[in-house]
Amino acid sequence: MGSRKVLGPSEEDHELISYIQLHGPGNWRSLPKNAGLQRCGKSCRLRWTNYLRPDIKRGRFSFDEEETIIQLHSVLGNKWSAIAARLPGRTDNEIKNYWNTHIRKRLLRNGIDPVTHAPRLDLLDLSSILTSALCNPSTLLNLSTLVGSTQALLNPDILRLATTLSSLKQENSDMFLQQLQENQLLNSLLQIQDVPALSSQPSQFQNLVQQVPVCTTSAGPFINQTAQIMQENVKGCSSNPTSTFSCQNSQENFVPSSLNENLVSLPNFYCNSTTTTDPKVVEPGEYSGFQSANNGYQNFSIDSVMPTPLMSQDPLNSSSTYVNSSSTEDERECYSSLLKFEIPESLDIDDFL
DNA sequence: AAACGCCGCAACCGCCGAGGT
DNA sequence: AACCTCGGCGGTTGCGGCGTT
Numbered sequence: 001m002g003s004r005k006v007l008g009p010s011e012e013d014h015e016l017i018s019y020i021q022l023h024g025p026g027n028w029r030s031l032p033k034n035a036g037l038q039r040c041g042k043s044c045r046l047r048w049t050n051y052l053r054p055d056i057k058r059g060r061f062s063f064d065e066e067e068t069i070i071q072l073h074s075v076l077g078n079k080w081s082a083i084a085a086r087l088p089g090r091t092d093n094e095i096k097n098y099w100n101t102h103i104r105k106r107l108l109r110n111g112i113d114p115v116t117h118a119p120r121l122d123l124l125d126l127s128s129i130l131t132s133a134l135c136n137p138s139t140l141l142n143l144s145t146l147v148g149s150t151q152a153l154l155n156p157d158i159l160r161l162a163t164t165l166s167s168l169k170q171e172n173s174d175m176f177l178q179q180l181q182e183n184q185l186l187n188s189l190l191q192i193q194d195v196p197a198l199s200s201q202p203s204q205f206q207n208l209v210q211q212v213p214v215c216t217t218s219a220g221p222f223i224n225q226t227a228q229i230m231q232e233n234v235k236g237c238s239s240n241p242t243s244t245f246s247c248q249n250s251q252e253n254f255v256p257s258s259l260n261e262n263l264v265s266l267p268n269f270y271c272n273s274t275t276t277t278d279p280k281v282v283e284p285g286e287y288s289g290f291q292s293a294n295n296g297y298q299n300f301s302i303d304s305v306m307p308t309p310l311m312s313q314d315p316l317n318s319s320s321t322y323v324n325s326s327s328t329e330d331e332r333e334c335y336s337s338l339l340k341f342e343i344p345e346s347l348d349i350d351d352f353l
Numbered sequence: 354a355a356a357c358g359c360c361g362c363a364a365c366c367g368c369c370g371a372g373g374t
Numbered sequence: 375a376a377c378c379t380c381g382g383c384g385g386t387t388g389c390g391g392c393g394t395t
Contacts, residue, residue, distance in 0.1 A: 027379085027380095028379085028380070028381095029378095029380085030381065040381090041380090042365095042366090042380085042381090043364095043365075043366095045362075045380080045381080046365075048365085049365080049381095050363080050364075051364085078383070078384080080382075080383070081381080081382055081383085081384085082382095092382075092383080093363080093364080093383095094362090094363085095365075096383080096384085097361085097362060097364095098362090100384095100385095101360080101361055101362070102361090240383085
């Protein structure tokens with residue numbers, strides 16, 4: 001059993017299986033001695049738990065399993081054994097390998113940090129750009145130049161935001177800066193990415209958004225629109241106070257999503273940025289909690305500003321903001337499917353909360 | 354067709370912490 | 375408190391498949 005890429009049980013495996021079938025797994029340290037195996041106990045245990053166990057499920061991960069892994073990983077982190085406990089027939093090692101070779105790479109390709117499951121703003125350090133450009137009047141950073149030079153890497157909506165902020169700064173920089181600092185709009189914009197925290201404390205975030213007053217400067221309409229959008233989003237996320245994770249949709253076909261119903265929503269950045277003219281139609285009964293609550297804002301929204309998996313953050317493929325509905329393999333990778341998500345009933349949420 | 358490089362996967366190793374004695 | 379056993383995790387290894395040159 002020492003050689004790799006063993007597709008079938010070796011003679012040593014048969015001995016191990018026979019022994020465990022007779023005596024049970026029991027004491028792994030004494031097992032190889034009792035079974036006459038030239039292995040350490042740990043090696044036997046790993047071989048058994050990762051390969052020889054009769055309930056091991058072989059073959060490619062199903063899409064449901066993949067979704068479950070992503071969802072559980074977003075909550076549990078690298079606790080592979082805990083994730084494996086929720087995936088019957090799959091081992092922690094198998095899940096870990098699959099994560100590292102497939103899911104992790106795909107999340108990275110889509111601009112999602114596989115560790116935090118948050119959008120990777122390091123690809124576009126918007127916070128530092130905006131802070132530098134807007135909160136430090138002495139800075140002579142030409143944002144337009146910067147935006148132009150990085151245009152190929154950026155999401156169009158982010159470009160629009162940056163350009164708007166840049167022009168507003170030029171038109172009325174002092175007043176806008178004052179408004180910005182007073183209202184902490186920037187912080188609000190940046191904090192919105194912390195969706196788990198937002199979801200768990202929607203009221204605080206709503207208060208923060210509602211603190212944004214009506215503006216009378218040239219930046220006013222922009223800020224008002226932003227605040228309105230944020231409020232729309234927050235309403236969706238906070239209208240169900242009993243749902244810790246859920247992010248309610250404003251659409252009529254909203255399906256309540258609470259842990260009590262074994263449904264767990266992905267963080268908000270998994271939401272579809274429905275900038276397309278043909279938004280995903282969610283059938284009644286389908287889980288729609290991942291959809292953006294700001295469907296009315298197709299040209300500008302917080303959701304569309306903040307990177308999502310549906311926005312290709314891949315510098316090599318930044319041509320489209322929309323869902324890539326291409327090949328079969330890519331079809332599996334299409335995060336639109338993540339809009340529909342269900343945790344198996346066996347999942348004990350309380351265990352890891 | 355052969356050589357080469359890349360990638361996926363199964364398996365292993367070292368370290369560490371938890372729990373029991 | 376010290377020791378032992380077990381289990382978990384991150385990282386690595388090595389083989390085989392596949393595509394490219």
